[in-house]
Amino acid sequence: MLKVPQYVDDISPYVPGKPIEELERELGISNSVKLASNENPLGPSPLALDEIAKHTGTLNRYPDGGAYALRSLLAQAHGVDIEEVIVGAGTNELIDIAIRAFQQPGDETIMGSPSFIVYYISSAKADGTPVKVPLTQDYCLDLIAMCDKITGKTKIICIANPNNPTGTIVTKDDLREFYKRLPDNILVIMDEAYYEYAVSNSSYPDSMVNFREGKNILILRTFSKAYGLAGLRIGYGIAKSQITGAMNKIREPFNTSTLAQHAAIAALKDTEHVRRAVEVNAEGKAYLYKELAALGIDFVRSETNFIYMDLKKNAVEIYNKLLKMGMIIRPMGAADTTTIRVTIGLPAENEAFIRTLKEAL
Numbered sequence: 001m002l003k004v005p006q007y008v009d010d011i012s013p014y015v016p017g018k019p020i021e022e023l024e025r026e027l028g029i030s031n032s033v034k035l036a037s038n039e040n041p042l043g044p045s046p047l048a049l050d051e052i053a054k055h056t057g058t059l060n061r062y063p064d065g066g067a068y069a070l071r072s073l074l075a076q077a078h079g080v081d082i083e084e085v086i087v088g089a090g091t092n093e094l095i096d097i098a099i100r101a102f103q104q105p106g107d108e109t110i111m112g113s114p115s116f117i118v119y120y121i122s123s124a125k126a127d128g129t130p131v132k133v134p135l136t137q138d139y140c141l142d143l144i145a146m147c148d149k150i151t152g153k154t155k156i157i158c159i160a161n162p163n164n165p166t167g168t169i170v171t172k173d174d175l176r177e178f179y180k181r182l183p184d185n186i187l188v189i190m191d192e193a194y195y196e197y198a199v200s201n202s203s204y205p206d207s208m209v210n211f212r213e214g215k216n217i218l219i220l221r222t223f224s225k226a227y228g229l230a231g232l233r234i235g236y237g238i239a240k241s242q243i244t245g246a247m248n249k250i251r252e253p254f255n256t257s258t259l260a261q262h263a264a265i266a267a268l269k270d271t272e273h274v275r276r277a278v279e280v281n282a283e284g285k286a287y288l289y290k291e292l293a294a295l296g297i298d299f300v301r302s303e304t305n306f307i308y309m310d311l312k313k314n315a316v317e318i319y320n321k322l323l324k325m326g327m328i329i330r331p332m333g334a335a336d337t338t339t340i341r342v343t344i345g346l347p348a349e350n351e352a353f354i355r356t357l358k359e360a361l
């Protein structure tokens with residue numbers, strides 16, 4: 001009889017934010033708002049869209065498996081060698097490849113809790129042991145506690161900076177202390193998916209410094225958030241060639257599409273789109289902070305394009321009420337928890353969230 005291996009059977013699959021089309025089909029409504037997946041509410045970079053239109057005629061051909069043009073541009077932008085750049089179908093894929101490359105069955109991968117769930121799933125599905133470490137009381141990753149969990153089996157530590165779902169950062173000082181304690185046989189996955197939103201904070205560490213020091217670090221950035229290309233699935237990693245080399249051995253040969261590669265090149269040059277995304281986000285954040293405070297809701301100050309809040313009521317029930325009003329947000333954690341995560345949208349979307357939340361509460 002065919003048997004699913006135990007470690008596969010034990011996995012709870014990733015649950016994505018509910019797609020708008022699905023909700024509207026189910027409820028027979030229109031004009032619903034999705035603030036569930038930390039996407040860019042301004043839409044894709046217009047330069048990227050032009051570039052996509054130019055390259056549809058070559059879709060009969062396989063993509064450049066080495067993504068040479070995109071990797072060259074990224075290497076130049078970051079002052080690194082092209083061999084030190086790897087691209088993937090979103091950073092999600094790069095997390096998965098890195099864990100498969102460096103964690104063997106029975107090895108441990110350390111991560112925050114709550115943090116980005118893909119670290120857990122990727123570690124578990126490679127038959128490793130994910131080790132979850134609670135956040136500090138301020139909802140930040142506890143790097144010292146994470147170091148305390150290191151054993152002879154630890155191969156990887158995943159740091160989401162900023163962290164999803166809490167939106168907090170680890171600071172330059174936190175990271176300095178962390179590196180003092182870190183053995184040199186452990187890979188640090190420094191996941192900077194929300195880099196563009198956080199980088200203006202003077203406490204936010206420049207992880208490229210650690211890369212240049214020769215640390216075992218894989219820095220991940222994505223085109224899914226501030227660049228507005230989540231649907232194309234493209235992100236990149238920077239690491240020394242020993243790390244990218246191992247990852248390249250196990251990645252799919254054509255893991256990023258032709259259109260994604262060209263769009264990413266154009267999006268990288270569209271600094272105005274990113275600037276506007278960050279600006280609209282800052283304005284939306286200020287509005288939501290004010291309204292949430294007025295409603296007496298506890299929230300965590302965010303360095304990202306989403307806000308984590310505690311409704312002190314069953315989050316799944318509120319989520320379902322909001323869904324019926326065409327508002328999609330994200331309840332966090334187990335069915336009995338009271339926290340939700342809401343993406344910062346356009347002004348009208350943020351207003352709709354506050355209006356529907358008031359009604360649901």
Ligand SMILES: Cc1ncc(COP(=O)(O)O)c(C=O)c1O
Pocket residue numbers: 037038089090091092093116160162163164191193221222223224230233234235
């Ligand atoms: C912390 C973090 N890392 C990585 C990702 C994955 O992004 P992508 O695969 O679209 O690059 C996300 C997506 O929400 C995230 O929140």
